[in-house]
Amino acid sequence: MIHAKVIKKNANSAINHLKDMNIIDKNYRVFSDDCYVYIPLKMRIDSYDCVDLNGLPARKHDDFSASYDVIGSIAIIKRKDIDDAIKIADKLIKRKNIDAVYLDDGISGNFRQHRLRFLAGNELYETIYRENNIKLKVNIKYDYFSPRLATERLRVSNMVSENEFIIDMFAGVGPFSILIASRHNVNIIAIDINCHAISMLNENIKMNKLTGRITGICGDSSRIIENYNNADRIIMNLPHDSFNFIDIAYRHLRKGGTINYYEILDYESLYNRMEFFKNYFEISSKRIVHGYSKSMNMYAIDLKKL
Ligand SMILES: C[S@@+](CC[C@H](N)C(=O)[O-])C[C@H]1O[C@@H](n2cnc3c(N)ncnc32)[C@H](O)[C@@H]1O
Structure with a gap:
């Protein structure tokens, strides 16, 4: 073993x-x-x-702790079996730090919103989540958010150099942008098509002590990005659909600039992506962020423009 x-x-x-x-x-x-x-x-x-x-x-408890996420004071259970989920909810709601428990029925739509079933506690959706010394206000009903990317966000923020111009193409409530701007003197354009997420991002900008500057913009990044050129870094966290935006991101990245690219792939499509990327980028790193299904993983791929 x-x-x-x-x-x-x-x-x-x-x-x-x-x-x-x-x-x-x-x-x-x-x-x-x-x-x-x-x-x-x-x-x-x-x-x-x-x-x-x-x-x-x-x-037995190892399985229990893997079956839910905690975002601030809200727990989200990821179980298919409703009886199982109710048992877990009963245990979680007894904890001092948990005010509400939901069952995650999957993520859907352009805004990547959770379909949630209320299971226990007070039916609230807004909470403050803390990671890597930043605070993020999130509404789990209206905005995408996953605490499972905390290590990945730290990894990307460790790669950033001072004075970078960064475009966060699918910014959500701003977990990448806020963390980076809290640690570096950078200029970030943070775009999301979900205006509610951008309103949270704007609150998160005020709530954290930032060294860098973030401009939150609500809209389709494939159109908004046309106003910006020569980015040093573009963050593409839209794992089901990033590839449809790669050409446009490429055009707005400076030579030698980096794309932090995320996509859910199986091994065969990963191989095909790598073959494609080699024509335009140096592949600086490739890692599994987390599993997605039996045959698919979410990959983080760092691409440097040739
Ligand atoms: C997987 S979430 C990532 C959010 C954030 N980066 C994070 O780590 O929490 C993808 C985000 O992309 C946004 N989105 C989807 N299509 C978009 C588009 N064409 N332009 C801008 N944002 C888009 C969704 O609203 C969602 O907030």
Whole structure:
């Protein structure tokens, strides 16, 4: 059984990173000795020291904690079985920090909104979520938001250089833009077709102490982007549809500039994308952000314009 062997002080960030990659084998549990923590993996990966050990079978609560997301004071359960979901909701609503529990019936439409079924607590939709030292006001009914991208947002913000001109093409309530502008002196155009998300983004700009400048614009980014040229970086977080916007993003990126591109793909379409991208970009990195279905993953691909 393959385990990632990680020094104890790095264990939490490694577990979060591996969770985001959907690579932890949940049938087994994490264990440790005096110096190291051993994390069970579905497969060997190059970026970790991997060792072959006997796995320890998981306890029941590991499955429980994987079955919901918490956004501020709201829990969203991701379970198909409604009886199961009600049992989980009953446990969650007893927690001090949870005010409302919903069942996630999937995400749909252009605005990528959650279809939610209210299960427990007070039926509220607006909450304040905290990650990486920023605060984000989110309305989970009207705006897309996922806490599962926290590590990815930190990774992108670590890549940013001072004074970059950035276009966040599908900005939502601004988790990428706000984090980047809180840490760097940059100029960001943050676009979303959902005007409610942009109104939240504008509140989030006021609520955080920013070093950089963000201009929130409501509209279709394929049209709005026409007003801007020579971006140093373009963030394309529209994983079901990004490829339809790649040509337009390419035209508005400076030579040597970077696209942080996200797409949900199976292995075969990933190969085809890479072949296509090689004609126009240097592929600086490619990683799984999280699993999506049995055969598909969400990939983060960093593309540098040739
Ligand atoms: C997957 S969400 C990502 C939001 C945000 N980047 C985040 O990480 O939370 C995609 C966002 O793209 C927006 N969107 C979809 N089509 C768009 C378009 N043509 N132009 C601008 N925004 C669009 C949706 O409203 C949604 O907020």
